[in-house]
Amino acid sequence: MSFCTAKGEIVLVFAGRLFASVTGLFALSLASAALVQPSSLKAYRFGGSKYISITEVAAYYGLGRDVRGVVDRAEYKTSFAQLELQADRRDILLNGVNHWLSAPILVARGRLWIAELDVLKTLDPVLRPERLRSGPQVRTIVLDPGHGGSDRGTRGRSSREKELTLDLAKRVERDLAASGMHVVLTRASDKTVPLENRVGFVRAKGADLFVSLHFNSGGPASGIETYCAPPAGADSTANTGSDDREATPNNRFDEQNVWLAQCVQKTLSRATGAVDRGVRRARFYVLRYANCPAILVEAGFLSSPPEEQRILRTDYRELLAKAIADGILTYKKTMEAP
Numbered sequence: 464m465s466f467c468t469a470k471g472e473i474v475l476v477f478a479g480r481l482f483a484s485v486t487g488l489f490a491l492s493l494a495s496a497a498l499v500q501p502s503s504l505k506a507y508r509f510g511g512s513k514y515i516s517i518t519e520v521a522a523y524y525g526l527g528r529d530v531r532g533v534v535d536r537a538e539y540k541t542s543f544a545q546l547e548l549q550a551d552r553r554d555i556l557l558n559g560v561n562h563w564l565s566a567p568i569l570v571a572r573g574r575l576w577i578a579e580l581d582v583l584k585t586l587d588p589v590l591r592p593e594r595l596r597s598g599p600q601v602r603t604i605v606l607d608p609g610h611g612g613s614d615r616g617t618r619g620r621s622s623r624e625k626e627l628t629l630d631l632a633k634r635v636e637r638d639l640a641a642s643g644m645h646v647v648l649t650r651a652s653d654k655t656v657p658l659e660n661r662v663g664f665v666r667a668k669g670a671d672l673f674v675s676l677h678f679n680s681g682g683p684a685s686g687i688e689t690y691c692a693p694p695a696g697a698d699s700t701a702n703t704g705s706d707d708r709e710a711t712p713n714n715r716f717d718e719q720n721v722w723l724a725q726c727v728q729k730t731l732s733r734a735t736g737a738v739d740r741g742v743r744r745a746r747f748y749v750l751r752y753a754n755c756p757a758i759l760v761e762a763g764f765l766s767s768p769p770e771e772q773r774i775l776r777t778d779y780r781e782l783l784a785k786a787i788a789d790g791i792l793t794y795k796k797t798m799e800a801p
């Protein structure tokens with residue numbers, strides 16, 4: 464990858480504004496830390512984008528020392544955090560979940576660098592979710608069983624997506640209602656619901672969260688992935704070159720979106736043992752326009768015969784439902800913690 468010469472520190476204002484609130488917190492742990500923790504991060508311009516050195520990011524978040532000791536990979540692990548990344552790749556491992564970044568990890572000047580946007584919109588919300596606490600209760604959730612009616616979604620050898628998403632949504636609804644949440648489904652039967660009506664529900668019900676449920680298809684792939692909207696200016700994960708990178712109404716929930724996606728993707732991959740295909744970014748209609756934190760879960764591939772067989776089992780769908788509900792409740796707890 465090509466890059467320009469680093470052009471000096473440009474981030475002091477940015478560092479002061481966005482990170483000042485935690486400087487004191489980190490200062491408290493300095494005494495026991497083996498490494499010096501900086502109180503701000505410095506971004507450098509490479510090509511058209513701003514990047515921050517991984518070494519500095521690790522020091523800032525108190526992630527300890529890189530255990531790999533090679534130029535093209537880095538691995539950090541402490542009792543509270545984990546970060547693994549590799550040069551030229553957009554996927555990283557962050558606290559037990561794969562995440563797809565807006566730009567590949569850069570190797571330059573003998574160091575690894577991560578885009579500033581990815582520090583702000585992926586690393587920070589996942590490493591410090593307590594900063595997202597908003598006060599009001601997370602009470603009403605809109606669950607969206609994908610497809611329905613004349614829109615059948617994808618299909619496996621002996622399954623239809625629209626039926627399985629409805630089944631799964633009802634199980635998640637039952638589990639969340641049992642925990643005291645107010646749950647609204649965008650459809651409770653096999654009917655066609657236009658996408659604008661699905662996000663319309665979010666506004667009409669004053670929802671605090673939106674979770675759309677789907678099953679996947681595609682080649683020999685298997686596993687689970689969770690989507691949220693990319694931040695403004697970032698490509699989607701499967702960039703086809705035609706991406707519209709402009710801000711969407713949902714972008715004001717960027718940090719909550721990724722934390723919700725992290726919670727749900729983590730409980731899902733742990734509970735099922737399915738391949739963790741990661742937290743991905745796409746400007747799906749329902750993610751663009753939901754006016755609350757929103758994710759879209761692809762809970763497995765109907766095109767993979769072994770995975771389809773698992774999904775067709777009631778006990779496996781129970782497992783999926785419980786994991787999704789647990790992830791949502793973890794999110795709720797973080798947001799409401801005193």
Ligand SMILES: [Zn+2]
Nearest residue numbers: 609616677678
């Ligand atoms: Zn679908």
